[in-house]
Amino acid sequence: MAMLEEQLIVLKKTFDKYAGKDGDKGSLSKAELADLFHEEIPEMAGDKKQLDQFFASLDGDKDGTVSFPEFVQFAATLMLLYNAF
Numbered sequence: 001m002a003m004l005e006e007q008l009i010v011l012k013k014t015f016d017k018y019a020g021k022d023g024d025k026g027s028l029s030k031a032e033l034a035d036l037f038h039e040e041i042p043e044m045a046g047d048k049k050q051l052d053q054f055f056a057s058l059d060g061d062k063d064g065t066v067s068f069p070e071f072v073q074f075a076a077t078l079m080l081l082y083n084a085f
């Protein structure tokens with residue numbers, strides 16, 4: 001399987017694991033995003049203020065939730081950053 005495809009599947013699984021906690025599986029609320037960070041990438045989970053800023057930067061259309069496309073965009077940015085090293 002192509003590497004990008006594998007990464008997308010992992011992303012989707014991670015998204016689904018946390019997005020369904022409040023009954024709305026289509027998007028991540030701020031609380032769900034906080035859970036995701038603390039469990040999956042604790043080294044990136046900052047304090048509440050950092051999380052607020054981070055949530056705002058992920059929520060591209062400012063509807064108060066992070067959809068899968070918004071999440072993928074973030075992950076793609078992260079991957080580009082990692083690859084830059």
Ligand SMILES: [Ca+2]
Nearest residue numbers: 019024027029
């Ligand atoms: Ca949700």
Ligand SMILES: [Ca+2]
Nearest residue numbers: 059061063065
């Ligand atoms: Ca949004």
